[in-house]
Amino acid sequence: MKAAPDAQKRLLDLAELDSVADRLAHRRRTLPELAEIDESSKQYARLATQVIEAETEAGDLAREQTKAESDVDAVRTRADRDQKRLDSGAVTSPRDLASLQSEIASLHRRQGDLEEVVLEIMERREAADSKVRDLVAKRDETAAARSAAEDRRDAALKEIDKEAADVQGRRTGVAAEIPADLLKLYEKLREQYGVGAAMLRHGRCQGCKVALSIAEMNRIKAAPHDEVLRCEECRRILVRTPESGL
Numbered sequence: 399m400k401a402a403p404d405a406q407k408r409l410l411d412l413a414e415l416d417s418v419a420d421r422l423a424h425r426r427r428t429l430p431e432l433a434e435i436d437e438s439s440k441q442y443a444r445l446a447t448q449v450i451e452a453e454t455e456a457g458d459l460a461r462e463q464t465k466a467e468s469d470v471d472a473v474r475t476r477a478d479r480d481q482k483r484l485d486s487g488a489v490t491s492p493r494d495l496a497s498l499q500s501e502i503a504s505l506h507r508r509q510g511d512l513e514e515v516v517l518e519i520m521e522r523r524e525a526a527d528s529k530v531r532d533l534v535a536k537r538d539e540t541a542a543a544r545s546a547a548e549d550r551r552d553a554a555l556k557e558i559d560k561e562a563a564d565v566q567g568r569r570t571g572v573a574a575e576i577p578a579d580l581l582k583l584y585e586k587l588r589e590q591y592g593v594g595a596a597m598l599r600h601g602r603c604q605g606c607k608v609a610l611s612i613a614e615m616n617r618i619k620a621a622p623h624d625e626v627l628r629c630e631e632c633r634r635i636l637v638r639t640p641e642s643g644l
């Protein structure tokens with residue numbers, strides 16, 4: 399293939415722009431915010447589950463407390479009723495009086511026991527409510543952290559998009575100066591090797607960094623200026639410049 403030396407040199411500008419585009423694409427894929435968002439999302443899901451579990455536990459305790467309080471009320475009502483009967487003087491038989499007094503005493507003990515149960519449930523409920531509050535706060539913090547990371551990711555992507563559009567614009571301009579057949583070869587090689595063209599610099603291919611043999615250098619020296627050369631080692635288009643060492 400033949401191409402004017404200037405057109406060949408433009409391939410190096412194109413390769414440079416393509417490598418900038420590759421770096422931008424890599425940056426886009428590896429933004430630290432992406433891992434951060436992923437981690438926050440997992441943490442959020444874990445905490446959301448824990449909040450539901452803690453809320454269920456607190457709800458169960460609230461119902462348990464209502465039930466225990468109504469047990470206390472029932473015993474208290476019964477004791478009050480017995481007390482009124484006792485105070486009314488309607489019960490006169492010593493045996494019935496003794497039985498009533500004994501029942502009242504027993505109901506008071508029962509009430510005391512049940513009130514202990516209520517207190518114990520209240521303590522557990524307080525701890526459960528406090529756990530819910532802690533978990534909700536942590537969950538909301540995680541949501542805020544994720545949202546902040548998403549904002550940073552969006553800002554970074556916007557910046558990358560802007561740079562990529564700029565590179566793309568410059569690339570279109572450079573590509574327009576390269577003959578179609580040479581550009582086609584470059585694109586094919588870029589697809590195969592990631593980089594389509596490299597400079598021959600001080601006797602070394604800048605694509606694979608391999609130093610050319612004396613025989614190879616002599617072959618290149620003898621080649622016409624418009625001949626499109628390829629690196630024997632990496633097959634990329636080898637572009638001659640005044641720095642080539644020829």
Ligand SMILES: [Zn+2]
Nearest residue numbers: 603606629632
């Ligand atoms: Zn090479």
